[in-house]
Amino acid sequence: MTVLMDAPRSTNTKTPPPPRPRPSVNRIAAWSALVVLLGAGLWSVAALEINIPSMVRSLDNAANFFSRMFPLDFPPLGELLVMTGQTLAIVVIATVLAVVLSLPISIFAAANTTSGPVMRGVARTIIVVCRAVPDLIFAIVLFRIFGLGAFPGILALGLHSIGMIGKLYADAIEQLDGGPAEAVRSAGGSRLQWITSTVIPQVMPQLIATALHRFDINLRTSVLLGYVGLGGLGLELANALRTMQYQRGMALALIILLLCIAVEMLSGAIRATLLGRVPTDRRGLLGFIDRIAAGWVTAPMGGSEPQRTRHGSMRVAPQWDSERIRRFAGVALTIAVVALATVYADMDFSTLFDDLLALPQVLGMFLPPSPQDLLGILVEAMFVTIQIGLAATLLGLVLAVPIGIFAARNVAPSVGVSNLFRTIIVIIRGLPELILAIVFIVITGLGPVPGTLALAIGSVGLLGKLIADSLEETDVRVQDAVRATGATGSQVFFAATLWQTAPQLIAHVLYQLDVNIRSATLLGIVGAGGIGYYLINASRVQEFDVVAFIIGMVLVTVLVVEAVAVWTRRVLK
Amino acid sequence: MTNAAAYKTIPELGTIRFENVTKTFGSITALDNVSVEFAANKINVLLGLSGSGKSTMLRHINGLNKPSTGDVWTLGTPVHAAGATALRGLRNNVGMIFQQFHLVESMSVLENVCTGKLGSLRGPRFGLWSYPRSVRENAMEQLARVGLADKAFQRAGTLSGGQQQRVAIARALIQRPSVLLADEPVASLDPLSSAGVIELLTQISREENLTVICSLHQVQIALEFADRIVGLNAGRVVLDRPAAGLTHNDVDGIYAPVPVDERVKIAV
Numbered sequence: 001m002t003v004l005m006d007a008p009r010s011t012n013t014k015t016p017p018p019p020r021p022r023p024s025v026n027r028i029a030a031w032s033a034l035v036v037l038l039g040a041g042l043w044s045v046a047a048l049e050i051n052i053p054s055m056v057r058s059l060d061n062a063a064n065f066f067s068r069m070f071p072l073d074f075p076p077l078g079e080l081l082v083m084t085g086q087t088l089a090i091v092v093i094a095t096v097l098a099v100v101l102s103l104p105i106s107i108f109a110a111a112n113t114t115s116g117p118v119m120r121g122v123a124r125t126i127i128v129v130c131r132a133v134p135d136l137i138f139a140i141v142l143f144r145i146f147g148l149g150a151f152p153g154i155l156a157l158g159l160h161s162i163g164m165i166g167k168l169y170a171d172a173i174e175q176l177d178g179g180p181a182e183a184v185r186s187a188g189g190s191r192l193q194w195i196t197s198t199v200i201p202q203v204m205p206q207l208i209a210t211a212l213h214r215f216d217i218n219l220r221t222s223v224l225l226g227y228v229g230l231g232g233l234g235l236e237l238a239n240a241l242r243t244m245q246y247q248r249g250m251a252l253a254l255i256i257l258l259l260c261i262a263v264e265m266l267s268g269a270i271r272a273t274l275l276g277r278v279p280t281d282r283r284g285l286l287g288f289i290d291r292i293a294a295g296w297v298t299a300p301m302g303g304s305e306p307q308r309t310r311h312g313s314m315r316v317a318p319q320w321d322s323e324r325i326r327r328f329a330g331v332a333l334t335i336a337v338v339a340l341a342t343v344y345a346d347m348d349f350s351t352l353f354d355d356l357l358a359l360p361q362v363l364g365m366f367l368p369p370s371p372q373d374l375l376g377i378l379v380e381a382m383f384v385t386i387q388i389g390l391a392a393t394l395l396g397l398v399l400a401v402p403i404g405i406f407a408a409r410n411v412a413p414s415v416g417v418s419n420l421f422r423t424i425i426v427i428i429r430g431l432p433e434l435i436l437a438i439v440f441i442v443i444t445g446l447g448p449v450p451g452t453l454a455l456a457i458g459s460v461g462l463l464g465k466l467i468a469d470s471l472e473e474t475d476v477r478v479q480d481a482v483r484a485t486g487a488t489g490s491q492v493f494f495a496a497t498l499w500q501t502a503p504q505l506i507a508h509v510l511y512q513l514d515v516n517i518r519s520a521t522l523l524g525i526v527g528a529g530g531i532g533y534y535l536i537n538a539s540r541v542q543e544f545d546v547v548a549f550i551i552g553m554v555l556v557t558v559l560v561v562e563a564v565a566v567w568t569r570r571v572l573k
Numbered sequence: 574m575t576n577a578a579a580y581k582t583i584p585e586l587g588t589i590r591f592e593n594v595t596k597t598f599g600s601i602t603a604l605d606n607v608s609v610e611f612a613a614n615k616i617n618v619l620l621g622l623s624g625s626g627k628s629t630m631l632r633h634i635n636g637l638n639k640p641s642t643g644d645v646w647t648l649g650t651p652v653h654a655a656g657a658t659a660l661r662g663l664r665n666n667v668g669m670i671f672q673q674f675h676l677v678e679s680m681s682v683l684e685n686v687c688t689g690k691l692g693s694l695r696g697p698r699f700g701l702w703s704y705p706r707s708v709r710e711n712a713m714e715q716l717a718r719v720g721l722a723d724k725a726f727q728r729a730g731t732l733s734g735g736q737q738q739r740v741a742i743a744r745a746l747i748q749r750p751s752v753l754l755a756d757e758p759v760a761s762l763d764p765l766s767s768a769g770v771i772e773l774l775t776q777i778s779r780e781e782n783l784t785v786i787c788s789l790h791q792v793q794i795a796l797e798f799a800d801r802i803v804g805l806n807a808g809r810v811v812l813d814r815p816a817a818g819l820t821h822n823d824v825d826g827i828y829a830p831v832p833v834d835e836r837v838k839i840a841v
Contacts, residue, residue, distance in 0.1 A: 179675035180688075183741070186635055187748055188664035188692020196697035197688050201680050300723040306713040307722055316709035317701065318681065318726040 030571040033564060034506065037513070041394035044387040048448050050395070055444070062443040065246070072254065073247035075236070084259065085344055086150075087232030091222050092341035094154045095215045098161035099207070103200075105162065106169035112181075113173055113195055127170070131163025132558045136522045136532070137551050139225050140539045145362050146355045151347040153230035157218050165214055172206040173199060205274045212267040219263055220432040223256055227525050228536070231346075233259075241438065241526075253435045261430030268426065286326070293322040369548035378534060378546075382553050384448050385530035389517035389561075392452045396459025396516075397509055403460060404467025410479075411471050411497060418468075425468070429461030433519060437528045451528030455516050463512050470504040471497060503572055510565035517561055521554050586649045587613030587784065589634055589752065594643035596629055596808075603629040604640070605808035611786060611801075613751075616778055618795040618816070619788040620827050621805035627788035630805070631754045634786060635667045636660040648751065665692040668745030672757035674737040678730030682721065682740050685729050686712035689744035708747075715743040719773060735766025742773060746781075753778065755787035759794070767791075771798055792824050 074080065107113045108123035138156035146152040180198035189197065200207075226234020233256050240249035297319045300307045307315040318324050371378050406412050407421035433454050440450030474497050482496040524532020531550060538546035584590040589611040596604040604626045611617050619627040632638040633645045636652045645652040650663045668689070676685045684701045690708050691698065698704055704712075716722045719739040724732060729740060738758060745753060755774065759767035771794055778785045789795045795802055796816055804812030804827035812827050 179671060179673050180677045182637070183669070183671065183675035183744070184688050184691055186637060186664055186667070186669040186754075187689050187744070188661040189688070190661065190691075192697045193691045193694075196699045197691060198677050200699065201677050204679070300725070303720040303723040304717055305722060306710075306717045307725055314710045314713055315725075316683070316706055316713060 024571075026571045030568045033568055037390070038394070041390040044391035045394060048384075048387055048391055048452055050391060050449055050452055054449070058444045061445065065442040068246050069250045071247060072251040073245070074251045074255075075248070080255065083233050083236055084255070086346070087219070087222055087234065087259075089341040089344035089346075090150055090154055090230065090232055091157070091215060091218045092337060093345050093347075094157035094218050094222070095161065095211055096338055096341075097154060097158035098165050098214065098218075099211045101158065102162050102165040102169055103207070105166045106173060107195060107199070109166060109170040110173035112176065112178055113199055115191070123166075123170075127163055127166040128559075128562075129163075130159055130161075131167065132518075132555055132562065133160060133163075133551075134518050134521055134554065134558075135160040135221050135225065136228065136525065137535070137554065139228050139230065140535070140547060141366070141551075143229060144365075144539075144544070145359060147351065148229045149348050150231055150345045151349065151352075153222070153225055154345065154347065156225065156230075157221060160221075161214050161218060164217075165210055168210045169203070169207060172203045172210075176202050209271040209274050212271055216260070216264050216267055216429075220260055220434070223432050224434045224522055224525075228539070246442075249438075253438065256432060257430070257435055260432055261427055264426060264430040286322070289325055290322040293320065293325055297321045365544040366548040368545065369552050370545040371549045372543065372546055374534070374546065378531065378550065378553065381524075381531040381534055382557065385520045385524065385532070385554075386517060386557065388448050388452045388455065388520040388523075388528075388530055389513060392455030392459060392516045392520065393509065393513045395452070395456035396463055396512065399456065400460045400463035400467055403464040404471065405493075407464060407468035408471035410474070411493060421464075422468070425461055425464045428457065429465065431458065431461070433458040433523065434526065437523045437526055441527055446527040446529075448529030451520060451523040451530065454523060454528065455519055458519070459512050459516060462515070463508060466508040467501075467505060470501045470508070474500040506572055507569045510568055514558070514562050514565050518554075518558055583649070584610065584646045585613075587751070588646070589648070589784065589786070590644075590646040591630070591633070592644040592646070594633065594640045594645060596626075596633070596638060597641050602808050604633070606643070607808070607810055609803060609810055609813060611784060613784050614782045615800040616775070616785040616787070616798060617801045617803060618799035619786065619803050619805060620790075620792065620795055620812075620824060621788075622828055625805040626808040627805055628756050629808075631669075631756050631786060631788060634752070634754055635664050635669060661692060665748060666750050667752045667754060668748050668750035669754040669756070670738065670741045670745055670758050672760045674734070674741045674761075676729040676737055676740060676744075678728065680729060681726050682716065682729050682732065683709065683712050683725040685740055686715055686743045686747055689747040692748065711747055712743070715746045716740070718746065718777070719743045733766070734762050735769055738762065738766075738770050739773065742770075742777070746777065750783065752784045752786070755785065757788050757790065760790055767794070774798075792821060796821075796824070 075083070105123045105126055108115065108119045109127060111120070114120040114123070135156050138159050139153060142152035142156050146155075176199060180202070181194045184194040184198055222230060222232060223234035223237065226232065226236070226238045229235065233252060237249055237252045237256065240246075240252060298310075309315050403421055403425065407418050407425055409415065409418045412418035412421070436454035436457055437450055440453045444450050444453075478500065479492050479496045482492045487495065520530050521532045521535070524530040524534070525536040527533060531554065535547065535550045535554075538544075538550065591604075591607045591609045594604050594607045595602065607626075607630065619630060621627050629638060633640060633652065634647050636645075636647075636655060640653050643653065647663060648666055650659060652660070652663070655663065677688075681701060684704075687698075687701065687704045687708055690704070690711070694704075694708070701709065713722060713725060716725050719742055721732075721736060721739055721743070724736065724740075729737060732740065753774075758774065759770050762770060774785070774787070775798055777783070787798075789798075796819060799816040802812065802814060802816050802819060802824065803810060804824065806827055806829065812824070814823070
């Protein structure tokens with residue numbers, strides 16, 4: 001038996017109570033960083049003059065705008081279908097490209113599958129750089145190298161996607177149970193063999209789910225890249241707005257909006273099925289396949305004799321039962337979609353070789369980076385971009401907390417309420433920030449305010465979902481314990497639920513800040529304030545040394561913000 | 574009590590020999606100067622507390638771990654000095670089963686069995702169809718041997734623990750090994766499934782003339798199953814005798830809480 005020797009039971013003695021453990025320097029620094037960020041967010045909201053009176057003043061503009069918007073002018077159906085098809089084809093190919101490139105990179109980046117520290121470092125660096133360089137910047141550079149067209153646009157979307165897909169794949173691989181891999185190793189399997197035979201089958205559902213998630217994001221971004229010449233709906237939208245055809249522009253915006261929401265819902269449903277969050281229901285089409293297949297599948301005989309086909313040979317492939325039919329249909333459909341998209345995306349490789357030969361010369365145009373005589377203006381614009389990111393995250397958080405709380409099944413007053421708020425979150429997530437920004441620009445005029453508002457609303461989609469998810473994952477026993485003391489609903493929430501999710505909440509907010517600063521760069525191109533405006537202008541007038549200088553500023557900012565976020569998350573975990 | 578005889582010759586082909594093997598992980602000594610030899614075609618059981626070095630010992634036999642000092646010989650291969658290719662060749666002849674079965678749960682039972690054959694196949698495989706028909710037929714036959722041919726196309730995760738361990742045995746058998754390593758094969762199973770798995774292991778080992786090295790927690794099973802029992806305590810061999818005629822009392826000594834300095838704390 002162990003006996004506690006040094007813990008006095010009586011409080012009568014004069015021994016002072018043991019001192020509290022002193023918080024580490026890192027924790028103090030991390031909390032200070034958070035307080036500074038909060039202060040900076042508040043100050044940004046004030047400095048950008050985002051307040052109720054100025055919004056009220058814009059109401060006239062809004063009324064004016066809405067009157068000019070109607071009647072909506074939809075393009076002819078045939079034309080519309082062609083544009084939509086082109087956009088979807090570009091996004092499909094870009095996402096597939098990103099997945100194909102991300103898989104080997106993530107295998108080298110994951111600690112349990114990498115070949116060594118050097119390759120791991122290289123792979124991690126590729127992922128971080130791809131994440132830090134916004135798609136718009138990839139697009140500007142690649143359009144310069146390869147000329148306008150679908151191929152450089154696809155490459156831009158694909159490369160930036162590696163930043164997210166590669167990271168999530170590597171995380172998924174690192175969380176795997178290493179047992180099956182060890183079993184194959186102990187049977188003499190090589191590294192490549194145990195990776196393809198155990199690691200990839202185990203992470204397959206997450207691989208597909210992540211790809212679908214990225215598909216949603218790429219769809220929204222592809223619209224934005226229309227502003228720099230990527231074909232499809234985005235290009236038409238950009239052209240319409242540039243020529244002040246608001247009725248056509250808003251009609252296209254509405255179509256993009258509906259398309260984004262539809263794709264978001266569809267991919268959400270597929271992801272939920274894949275990750276097993278939905279009980280496989282046997283109604284509808286799936287149930288029909290089940291019933292048909294059940295008719296011809298023969299049950300195997302006993303376990304001690306090999307299974308045989310009707311012709312007497314040994315059975316070495318599964319029968320065409322419903323599961324095999326579904327799997328086959330899924331794979332066939334995917335291949336068909338990708339093949340169709342490849343044809344439809346209209347990629348032109350005829351000049352690829354010449355373009356690559358000219359690569360050193362083109363890259364030379366970007367060197368050396370120089371602000372020319374705009375240094376002061378550029379630094380100030382970068383500063384505004386950071387302010388937009390901070391303010392948008394803070395405003396988004398203020399909106400997302402109540403929405404997330406009502407969307408969490410275990411906290412919301414009723415299931416109906418939580419379903420309603422979950423639906424609202426999905427719709428907000430489907431909204432392309434670009435469309436929001438355009439609408440706000442028309443209402444409030446050019447400047448940082450519409451960009452901030454657009455990003456704030458966009459943040460609600462992701463933050464609201466993450467908040468709701470992490471609330472639902474809290475340990476209900478703690479809540480029961482507090483409830484058992486007779487606490488009210490709100491007391492339970494503040495004492496037990498909220499406190500449990502605080503570290504995750506902080507992590508999500510920092511992640512959102514990171515995302516928002518990058519998005520703030522992009523939205524500048526439609527006139528929503530900040531550095532993006534100068535980026536797109538310098539690109540238009542072919543001052544590539546300025547473009548390179550701006551790219552450098554954006555990269556440094558993004559990497560610093562990301563480093564602070566990663567460090568704070570790690571310390572406060 | 575240990576076979577402290579100084580080996581300096583190359584051991585016979587079929588045997589497994591540990592020669593003054595010490596293995597440290599950081600400050601922890603998992604194996605402490607172990608010298609022991611296992612003859613071919615016998616069932617050997619390792620007994621000992623958790624952390625006594627049983628798993629580490631098994632993992633040295635097929636080179637999943639390498640000794641810090643000392644030599645390990647398996648089937649004529651010097652494991653302590655073997656490179657990747659030599660190890661792959663050796664592992665091809667050494668089957669291994671684990672406490673947690675180590676199956677890919679989302680994969681079909683048949684494909685899991687096929688992965689046992691990877692050591693003698695070239696190149697990566699992805700999906701059941703990528704294995705030669707002969708391998709798939711072989712896998713089906715091994716499943717019939719462990720009584721699970723009817724489950725061949727189910728996902729491995731849908732099977733019970735005892736069934737999963739049988740699949741893992743089939744995966745080891747498809748290698749046609751001459752040595753079978755079993756790391757706590759029944760520690761995660763209920764008594765009834767345990768008895769079934771041990772019975773299957775015994776039967777197959779006799780049929781195939783396998784050299785079995787199996788770590789176990791249950792003394793009773795060990796006494797019934799083994800030809801020879803090796804007891805480990807804190808990385809040292811403290812018992813090494815034929816199982817015949819061994820009693821519970823003889824075996825209990827293995828479990829003495831040894832490290833004296835730690836015992837002092839417990840007694841206070």
